[in-house]
Amino acid sequence: xxxxxRGFLKLAGLAAVCATARESLTRLAGAAGTEPRPxxxxxxxxxxxxxxxxxxxxxxxxxxxxxACDHAHNVPAFTNPRHEVKWIWKTRFDEAFPDQxxxxxxxxLTSEAVLALxxxxxxxxxxxxxxxxxxxKRDDGIVAMDxxxxxxxxxxxxxxxxxxxxxxxEDPRPHIAHENPDxxxxxxxxVEKCTFCDERIDRGELPACVVACKExxxxxxxxxxxxxxxRRLLRTRFALRRRAGLGTQPEVFYLV
Amino acid sequence: xxxxxxxxxxLAVFVAVALAPxxxxxxxxxxRRPEPKIVTTAKQCVEPTAxxxxxxxxLLYAWRDTVVRRGQRTYLAADGKTVTMSxxxxxxxxxxxxxxxxxxxxNYLAVSPYCWECHIEPKEKS
Numbered sequence: 001x002x003x004x005x006r007g008f009l010k011l012a013g014l015a016a017v018c019a020t021a022r023e024s025l026t027r028l029a030g031a032a033g034t035e036p037r038p039x040x041x042x043x044x045x046x047x048x049x050x051x052x053x054x055x056x057x058x059x060x061x062x063x064x065x066x067x068a069c070d071h072a073h074n075v076p077a078f079t080n081p082r083h084e085v086k087w088i089w090k091t092r093f094d095e096a097f098p099d100q101x102x103x104x105x106x107x108x109l110t111s112e113a114v115l116a117l118x119x120x121x122x123x124x125x126x127x128x129x130x131x132x133x134x135x136x137k138r139d140d141g142i143v144a145m146d147x148x149x150x151x152x153x154x155x156x157x158x159x160x161x162x163x164x165x166x167x168x169x170e171d172p173r174p175h176i177a178h179e180n181p182d183x184x185x186x187x188x189x190x191v192e193k194c195t196f197c198d199e200r201i202d203r204g205e206l207p208a209c210v211v212a213c214k215e216x217x218x219x220x221x222x223x224x225x226x227x228x229x230x231r232r233l234l235r236t237r238f239a240l241r242r243r244a245g246l247g248t249q250p251e252v253f254y255l256v
Numbered sequence: 257x258x259x260x261x262x263x264x265x266x267l268a269v270f271v272a273v274a275l276a277p278x279x280x281x282x283x284x285x286x287x288r289r290p291e292p293k294i295v296t297t298a299k300q301c302v303e304p305t306a307x308x309x310x311x312x313x314x315l316l317y318a319w320r321d322t323v324v325r326r327g328q329r330t331y332l333a334a335d336g337k338t339v340t341m342s343x344x345x346x347x348x349x350x351x352x353x354x355x356x357x358x359x360x361x362x363n364y365l366a367v368s369p370y371c372w373e374c375h376i377e378p379k380e381k382s
Binding site: 202 | 320324325327328329344345373374375376378
């Protein structure tokens with residue numbers, strides 16, 4: 001009548017399955033819902049940017065916003081184009097909006113370069129894949145970076161569908177023309193990108209590119225405030241988002 | 257005990273080598289304690305000097321995490337003063353002499369913090 005070896009192993013296995021089943025099932029159910037769940041308390045601020053490409057094009061060849069950003073954040077200018085580091089940059093319209101049928105859109109818009117930067121997605125794929133949580137979404141929607149934690153695995157670069165992230169293949173220090181001592185540089189082997197100037201926002205200032213643009217082609221504001229300038233623009237004019245079909249919920253809008 | 261001579265010699269050499277720090281100190285005098293040079297006229301750092309000397313690395317780590325991860329940039333000191341949490345903006349404003357202040361102890365203790373690989377150190381006359 002004694003318990004034989006086979007019987008004991010069966011019983012132990014069954015017990016182990018029962019002990020872990022509940023937790024695994026709960027976790028599976030949670031992972032299945034890909035819809036962003038409404039958080040318990042709604043965030044107070046949701047920063048976003050509206051780009052007006054027509055205003056931007058009034059000053060052809062202007063790089064004021066790019067220069068201001070590059071100086072404020074010590075963005076290196078590598079000579080090798082394959083090592084280029086970009087925070088805010090100009091790109092072709094059809095490259096910025098590859099899923100947009102642009103054949104019949106005003107060629108004044110589609111034949112010129114358009115500004116691109118990190119979209120600070122509401123559902124950021126880069127944050128999902130980062131193994132060290134070196135990049136994460138702040139409560140105010142900014143997809144921030146902690147360069148202390150970045151291990152340079154570049155998963156985020158593979159995940160980002162906008163090419164908003166750049167890797168330091170070399171030591172960036174010798175490639176910074178005028179260092180801004182109030183902002184750190186990065187080291188070799190670290191990924192960097194636009195941070196919506198979180199250091200300036202925390203001080204109550206606007207991002208450097210927004211301040212630098214004389215044409216007021218960049219508008220920054222709170223999407224959760226119905227009276228903000230960004231909400232007013234989005235209410236009155238039609239806006240595109242880059243590759244919105246991917247479900248990343250980009251929060252940089254382009255007026256057409 | 258045919259090898260008494262060898263064993264005793266070996267032991268003597270071993271003891272001499274193991275106690276090298278002791279007789280080195282007796283011969284040359286103990287190594288000089290580093291004296292970090294303080295150039296500021298401020299009476300006190302953000303926390304009392306003893307606490308800063310002991311815990312500055314923990315304070316800096318806490319500042320780093322609070323600023324970067326939580327976006328809070330003002331530090332409330334134990335005595336009620338508030339300061340901006342910034343290595344280059346606050347610490348180095350009072351201690352612009354990194355070589356004589358930071359490096360003096362760090363070199364003595366052979367610790368190499370990697371702060372300055374990214375943060376830009378103040379310009380010093382070498």
